[in-house]
Amino acid sequence: MAxxxxxxxxxxAAWLGWQIESNWARPALFLLYSFIRPIATTLILVxxxxxxxxxxxxxxxxxxYVYLGATFYMFVSSVVFGITYVIHADREHYQTLRNIYISPxxxxxxxxxxxxxKVALAALAVVISMAFGILVLGLPFDPMLVDWPLFAIAxxxxxxxxxxxxxxxxxxxMLTAKHSTSINEGVGGLVYLLCGAVFPITVLxxxxxxxxxxxxxxxxxxxxxxxxxxxxGIAMLGGLQDFGDLTILxxxxxxTLVFAALSLAMFHLADRNARRKGKLDMITTY
Amino acid sequence: xxxxxxxxxxxxxxxxxxxxxxLDDVDLTVEEGELFGxxxxxxxxxTTLIKILCTLLLPSSxxxxxxxxxxxxxxxxxxxxxxxxSGGEISGYGLLTIRENLxxxxxxxxxxxxxxxxxxxxxxxxxxLEDKADVKLRTVSTGQRQKMNIIRGFSTDPxxxxxxEPTLGLDVTTSISIRNYLRRWVREREGRTMMLTTHxxxxxxxxxxxxxxxxxxxxxxxxxxxxxxxxxxxxxxFLIETTPIDTARxxxxxxxxxxxxxxxxxxxxxxxxLEDESVIxxxxxxxxxxxxxxxxxxxxxxxxxxxxxxxxxxxxx
Ligand SMILES: Nc1ncnc2c1ncn2[C@@H]1O[C@H](COP(=O)(O)OP(=O)(O)OP(=O)(O)O)[C@@H](O)[C@H]1O
Ligand SMILES: [Mg+2]
Numbered sequence: 001m002a003x004x005x006x007x008x009x010x011x012x013a014a015w016l017g018w019q020i021e022s023n024w025a026r027p028a029l030f031l032l033y034s035f036i037r038p039i040a041t042t043l044i045l046v047x048x049x050x051x052x053x054x055x056x057x058x059x060x061x062x063x064x065y066v067y068l069g070a071t072f073y074m075f076v077s078s079v080v081f082g083i084t085y086v087i088h089a090d091r092e093h094y095q096t097l098r099n100i101y102i103s104p105x106x107x108x109x110x111x112x113x114x115x116x117x118k119v120a121l122a123a124l125a126v127v128i129s130m131a132f133g134i135l136v137l138g139l140p141f142d143p144m145l146v147d148w149p150l151f152a153i154a155x156x157x158x159x160x161x162x163x164x165x166x167x168x169x170x171x172x173x174m175l176t177a178k179h180s181t182s183i184n185e186g187v188g189g190l191v192y193l194l195c196g197a198v199f200p201i202t203v204l205x206x207x208x209x210x211x212x213x214x215x216x217x218x219x220x221x222x223x224x225x226x227x228x229x230x231x232x233g234i235a236m237l238g239g240l241q242d243f244g245d246l247t248i249l250x251x252x253x254x255x256t257l258v259f260a261a262l263s264l265a266m267f268h269l270a271d272r273n274a275r276r277k278g279k280l281d282m283i284t285t286y
Numbered sequence: 287x288x289x290x291x292x293x294x295x296x297x298x299x300x301x302x303x304x305x306x307x308x309l310d311d312v313d314l315t316v317e318e319g320e321l322f323g324x325x326x327x328x329x330x331x332x333t334t335l336i337k338i339l340c341t342l343l344l345p346s347s348x349x350x351x352x353x354x355x356x357x358x359x360x361x362x363x364x365x366x367x368x369x370x371x372s373g374g375e376i377s378g379y380g381l382l383t384i385r386e387n388l389x390x391x392x393x394x395x396x397x398x399x400x401x402x403x404x405x406x407x408x409x410x411x412x413x414x415l416e417d418k419a420d421v422k423l424r425t426v427s428t429g430q431r432q433k434m435n436i437i438r439g440f441s442t443d444p445x446x447x448x449x450x451e452p453t454l455g456l457d458v459t460t461s462i463s464i465r466n467y468l469r470r471w472v473r474e475r476e477g478r479t480m481m482l483t484t485h486x487x488x489x490x491x492x493x494x495x496x497x498x499x500x501x502x503x504x505x506x507x508x509x510x511x512x513x514x515x516x517x518x519x520x521x522x523x524f525l526i527e528t529t530p531i532d533t534a535r536x537x538x539x540x541x542x543x544x545x546x547x548x549x550x551x552x553x554x555x556x557x558x559x560l561e562d563e564s565v566i567x568x569x570x571x572x573x574x575x576x577x578x579x580x581x582x583x584x585x586x587x588x589x590x591x592x593x594x595x596x597x598x599x600x601x602x603x
Contacts, residue, residue: 005396012393016379023381095377099438102340103394104365276344278300278337 009105013113017086021117038078038125039132042070045198046137060140061233066198067139068225071129073197075122076162076217077188082118083166086111087173091282098281108267111170115163145230150223150245154252158220161256168263171270175277177284191217202239209239216255219248288354290446290479291316291339296348298334298503308334310503311348316481316496321472323494324483325594331503332483333372336448339481340370353446366395368446371439373454376431380424384415384434387423388441395442402441409437412467414460429456436464440471447471449482453489465493487591497590501598511590518588518596522560527582528573530554536572537600541565544595553581559588559595 023030049066053059091097101107133139169187194201194208195217201209212218218240225234226245235241240248274280291314298309308331316322324332337343339352341361349356355363378387385406392402410416413433418426423434432455439447452468453461469492472480484490490497491511498508507514522543533547533556542565545558560566566583573580586592 008393008396012390016382016390019381020379094379095375096379098342099370099377099391100394102342102365102368102370103391103442104362104396105394272344275342278343280342281337 005104006106006109009109010113010116013110014116017114017117018120021121034121035125035128038074038122039129042067042074042129045070061229061231061237063137064140064229065200065225065234065237067133067137068228069197069221071126071133072221072224073192074125074129075119075159076191076197078118078122078125079115079159079162080166080169080188082122083111083115083163084169084173086114087170091174091280092284095281095283101280107271108167108264111167112163115166119159119163140230141228142230147227147245150249151227153249154220154223154227157249157252157256158217158224161216161220161252161259164256164260164263168259168266171263171267174270174274175279177282191215194218196221196238200238214255216252216259219252219255223248223252288351289315290318290320290353291322291481292349292351293335293339294349296335296338296350297346298331298338298343299346307503309338309345312500312503312505314498314505314508316479318477318479319472320479320495321469321493322479322481323490323497324481324500325485325487325490325497325590326483326500327598327600329502330500332500333450335500336370336372336450336481336483340368340448341365342370367444368448369439369442369444370448371435371450371452373449373451374428374432375435376428378423378431378434381422383420383422384426384430385410385419387434388438391438392441397442405441405443406437409441413437413464429460432456433460445477446479446481449480451483451485453484453486461489465489469493487589487594491590499594499597506597511593514590514593514597515588518559518592519562522562522596523586523588523592524558524560524566524569525582525584525586526556526558526569526573526580527553528556528578528580531573531576531578535576536569539565539568539572541568544598544600546591546595554578557586557591557595559592 194212201212293314296312300306499506541561543559547556
């Protein structure tokens, strides 16, 4: 019974999220926002890479390392910040948060549903960025050599982990004003640096590496790279060469489970706090 | 059978730069099937009480039970059976149509598809919104958005509905038809309860079975509108019409329980509640002393407004 209710909530919220995401009233703006901006961000990194390394073909593994990391990191920003945005948008722009809050639906499930639109868009942006990399920049890629099962499992776990992280931050968003995105940006920047998104964590000081190894995103990106790169060369770069694919997969699974549990606890704590402090229908005044 | 709402020693404090006691040791019982009103000046704590009862806000101390469940520990059970709408509420997803917005909310409550559709259609017609049903919400007027939210409240067929100033900002005809609907909604099926807040005495008087008068976080009186009026006593409600004067002096006279002044045709109509009839002589002297000229004086049947002044010591405006 309860499961059926949650599924219904998930479906409705996903539908709503998609209606909001695909609001093509101004297609140019939509395209700009959803694709061109994230891809441009990736390209800045590529240009920086080219300035340092001169050309792509001299070190294809390292180029793939940077390009795949930057491309798939789009999921992180899009999902994590997309989810926290749901709280602020529903509370202040649509002013529906309190109506949803006092309804029988689980806010947690509702937010996951709303996030699916973001995930779909991020996936599209990643596909476009990959196509651009392969066709224009000569990113090494061979569909016959991709470890598809590993890729699929890694994506599934990775998304679960990102959604958890997003929900923990969404909990915090319930308590904060709309313009205080600094927490999110801080977390985002930190994760970016510590998870080996564009450079191997081996260049970090020991404490940085230690933290990096506790973030599931690190394992996720490593598995994505290993599964997509044709050949072995890329596994040597990330500082995780001592671990086999399955070991890393189990790290990812374990850390995702821990993250999910933590985020659930954090969300419930924040929910209670918001209800105690009367923050659920707060409108940020400037 | 338990009451629809049972509030015991309920307090709510907002901490900030200055501590605000929004509700101060409130006790209140509302029975199933009642149309219950909360009447009080701005900042009295009406909205705060409603927010606590509809599980949006936690009490600071004391307990509140809604439909037999505790608002703190059993919110889940409460949420299935209540709904809440506040006046001037413009919430909703602008890129969905009115019908889609309403549909989504009924589905959050698990209302069966066909039932939801019929109910939404009937309510859209009831509130004269059927021609806007398939129009995107962002293109409709504020009042129409507000009507949609009132429909949202009823579309889930709650056992208990909270309405915070439901007719705020709506035009007169709309307000009347909404009041009619509210009355019918409570009367037509047994066991449905409504709690509403209002600033309009007429609304409280016309609609409510019982009214709680709330001031500065405290419940001053709970009674039927007739019962509240009876408390004023027969001899003490007056209307004086005078040339314009400063009424501040009048309100500070001993024996004046409360007054409201409204300008009318270049004169001032002062409605007042006195401790007893004899005080009227002092009042007239004070008007004259303030430079005013009394052009009319009448004794009135007490209204709910007089009862309010009698109990709170000032008018509602
Ligand atoms: N979130 C909040 N934070 C701080 N103070 C608050 C908050 N909500 C309400 N208050 C304060 O609590 C008191 C009661 O407010 P409430 O909104 O319950 O009054 P009300 O009776 O609904 O008034 P009105 O008729 O103006 O709607 C007011 O002094 C208000 O400033
Ligand atoms: Mg209010």
